[in-house]
Amino acid sequence: MREQTGAAIVGCGTIFPVHAGAVSRMEAAGLKLVVDTDGRKAEQAAAEYGCEAATDYRAILEREDIQVVHLCTPHHLHAEMAVALLQAGKHVLCEKPMAHNLQAAERLLKTAQDTPAQLGIVFQNRYNAISQKIREVIDSGALGKLLGMKGIVTWHRGRDYYAGSPWRGRWETEGGGVLINQAIHTLDLLQWFGGEITSVQGNVTTGILADTIEVEDTAHAGIAFKDGAWAIFYATNAYVTNSPVELELVFEAGTLYQRDDHLYLKQNGAETRLDEPASSYNANTVPGKAYWGGSHELLISDFYDHVREGRKFWIDEAEGIKSLRIISELYRLSKTQELR
Numbered sequence: 001m002r003e004q005t006g007a008a009i010v011g012c013g014t015i016f017p018v019h020a021g022a023v024s025r026m027e028a029a030g031l032k033l034v035v036d037t038d039g040r041k042a043e044q045a046a047a048e049y050g051c052e053a054a055t056d057y058r059a060i061l062e063r064e065d066i067q068v069v070h071l072c073t074p075h076h077l078h079a080e081m082a083v084a085l086l087q088a089g090k091h092v093l094c095e096k097p098m099a100h101n102l103q104a105a106e107r108l109l110k111t112a113q114d115t116p117a118q119l120g121i122v123f124q125n126r127y128n129a130i131s132q133k134i135r136e137v138i139d140s141g142a143l144g145k146l147l148g149m150k151g152i153v154t155w156h157r158g159r160d161y162y163a164g165s166p167w168r169g170r171w172e173t174e175g176g177g178v179l180i181n182q183a184i185h186t187l188d189l190l191q192w193f194g195g196e197i198t199s200v201q202g203n204v205t206t207g208i209l210a211d212t213i214e215v216e217d218t219a220h221a222g223i224a225f226k227d228g229a230w231a232i233f234y235a236t237n238a239y240v241t242n243s244p245v246e247l248e249l250v251f252e253a254g255t256l257y258q259r260d261d262h263l264y265l266k267q268n269g270a271e272t273r274l275d276e277p278a279s280s281y282n283a284n285t286v287p288g289k290a291y292w293g294g295s296h297e298l299l300i301s302d303f304y305d306h307v308r309e310g311r312k313f314w315i316d317e318a319e320g321i322k323s324l325r326i327i328s329e330l331y332r333l334s335k336t337q338e339l340r
């Protein structure tokens with residue numbers, strides 16, 4: 001049997017079981033340690049997954065049996081923890097966003113580039129069958145030039161969601177609202193499909209959740225790409241339910257669109273469904289809410305493969321920071337009331 005890659009997970013909250021479950025199902029990895037400042041949560045998680053527990057992530061720094069660390073902590077801790085871990089030679093798989101603001105993300109980017117250990121950012125929706133198919137169509141040029149895109153995220157986050165984890169809803173700890181926490185996945189996909197960005201315009205507002213959070217619950221944007229495409233984007237946490245994300249990509253020779261978690265091609269007046277019903281984002285195949293995208297497990301095992309084989313993981317610091325740059329620009333525009 002191959003030697004297992006030793007793993008630790010920091011943060012035993014909502015997303016923890018998705019990471020712990022994926023690691024425990026991988027033959028090539030072994031979970032050694034789970035960490036949470038809430039000792040009870042750490043002990044419970046350790047008992048469930050058969051590993052050790054700790055309350056301070058710095059316990060990992062000296063552990064030679066741990067090579068990969070998953071960061072599942074509140075946003076404001078990502079950069080600080082990732083920098084310390086990378087400098088100690090640990091590979092880091094960090095939940096999105098890479099950091100709670102652009103300044104911290106730039107610091108982390110520099111450390112990741114200056115240290116031999118790898119940094120991966122969890123944008124699991126790039127592994128969805130639909131996203132992969134869209135990328136394939138763009139790369140093949142089968143539909144001609146990409147002219148425009150639309151990304152719509154209308155979800156529900158109620159008062160109990162924010163009360164459950166007090167770091168949420170605060171600039172200092174979450175770093176923003178619907179943009180940096182929920183819709184960052186869709187912004188990441190739009191920029192991954194569209195390529196280099198030349199300008200961003202838009203605004204953020206806080207409406208129905210204003211009595212609960214200080215960050216935005218709603219945002220809209222227009223994004224111009226160097227190759228000529230133009231994207232419009234809308235996101236809110238103030239809807240009554242979690243609707244499936246809507247994506248549309250208009251090409252010279254046809255339109256791809258995602259509705260109800262399926263991908264369709266509209267061409268010459270006919271509509272064809274392109275994805276297989278049992279594709280990888282099916283919520284029943286891995287734990288996790290359907291609207292998060294269920295491709296965590298694919299991303300996690302791919303990260304471990306890259307680390308083991310010494311290949312650079314593709315969703316790295318340079319990729320992770322791109323959506324954060326869009327978000328940061330939207331916050332800046334909103335704050336300065338600049339109309340562009």
Ligand SMILES: NC(=O)c1ccc[n+]([C@@H]2O[C@H](COP(=O)([O-])OP(=O)(O)OC[C@H]3O[C@@H](n4cnc5c(N)ncnc54)[C@H](O)[C@@H]3O)[C@@H](O)[C@H]2O)c1
Nearest residue numbers: 011012013014015035036037038072073074095096165292
């Ligand atoms: N990729 C996705 O689709 C997805 C989905 C959900 C959450 N997330 C991300 O996962 C991260 C965690 O989110 P969550 O919803 O699980 O949050 P959560 O509040 O449910 O859990 C966070 C956990 O971190 C612990 N913690 C706080 N400070 C700590 C510290 N200094 N050291 C160790 N543990 C500490 C808390 O006690 C808590 O148990 C966030 O970055 C979030 O954006 C990603």
